[in-house]
Amino acid sequence: MTEIKLIFDEPVQKKKAPKHIADLSPAERKEWAKELGFQPFRASQVATHYFTHLSNTPAEWSDIPADQREAIAEALTPKLIELVTTRTTDGGMTRKDLWKLHDGTLVESVLMRYSDRVTVCISSQAGCGMNCPFCATGQAGLTRNLTAGEITEQIVAAARACADGELPGGPTRLSNIVFMGMGEPLANYNAVVRTLHNITDPNPDGLGISARSVTVSTVGLVNGIEKLMDEGINCTLAVSLHTPDDELRNTLVPINNRFNVREVLTAADAYEKKTGRRYSIEYALIRDINDQSWRSDLLGRLLKNRNAHVNLIPLNPTPGSKWTASRREDEAEFVRILESYGVPVTVRDTRGREIDGACGQLAAAEKGKE
Ligand code: SAH
DSSP, X not given: OEEEEOOOOOOOOOSOOOOOGGGSOHHHHHHHHHHTTSOTHHHHHHHIIIIISOXXXXXXXXXXXXXXXXXXXXXXXXXXXXXXXXXXXXXXXEEEEEEEETTSOEEEEEEEEOSSOEEEEOOSEEEOSSOOTXXXXXXXXXXEEOOHHHHHHHHHHHHHHHHTTOSTTSOOOOOEEEEOSSSOGGGGHHHHHHHHHHHHSOTTXXXXXXXXXXXXXXXXXXXXXXXXXXXXXXXXXXXXXXXXXXXXXXXXXXXXXXXXXXXXXXXXXXXXXXXXXOEEEEEEEBTTTTOOHHHHXXXXXXXXXXXXXXXXXXXXXXXXXXXXXXXXXXXXXXXXXXXXXXXXXXXXXXXXXGGTOSTTHHHHHHHHTO
């Protein structure tokens, strides 16, 4: 494990994040450039440098007059995230970055290179208000929503790291994005939807990454799922179910008291119908809490006629937690029962554990040092 320390201890400011073209639609970007006294087409030139060339070197933006480059770049693409630490593992194939925002807030993203793809896991909020007791982010509560610019910057930084050959194996392209870092994406709806456009819009308006390679993971905010299916983005939906029964889910995912299992699955089905995308059910296996065979049986019965896939995640115990991952034999039995219902199931690999790779743990560790 390697750790690089870059910056620290800047005063905490309580002001809004600077505005960035990534906060705006292509039409709004032009309007904004005009308001700032630039020619409107400068906005799409800047977007091309930002999204297509992933360039943060305005000196090279040769289609903009040399004496205006810095001012235009600073106005339209201010730096919103600053690297605090990077930790790597798996011989550099997994890398976790801790970012500091303009007001001192910390968020994290994880970049993972596999044989056939490169995935970045990004944060949509600093902290989280959903209060799931097994999740490190949930323990600290919500600090604030990120802006679309702050979310997009994590993705552009990852794309740049890939293009620049920072991961072993040489230059590559960022292929997948998962909203599985800190925060509940559907509780920061507008910024997340703007980000989804930034990801999927073709160049020069966005990164031109296929929506099928983008996964929004949610605790199951039914109103958010219903709204998202009408955006025409058609990204993949992942629902953090963690148990098929309301009684336990009321404690594991407290928002279940508002939107229960039946309502969440109904919304996910509607999403699947509208978008044609099979959805994922996320299920963190917690020893003797939600890993009993009767629960697998109930889950199998719930899902057998649905177009869903189950992603089992061995619990990554958070510091001080009394819970731990399931025994191997219980996990195997859980899988066997689900498969007996014909439900597709995978067990997630546990990349990045040694670098506090799971949800909120790096930021929590960093805060603990202060
Ligand atoms: N708020 C979103 C994104 C959270 S992180 C959501 O709840 O879906 C992505 C996944 O990691 C979620 O399924 C979350 O429940 C799970 N997770 C959080 N902490 C975990 C832990 N300690 N071990 C295993 N999975 C965890």
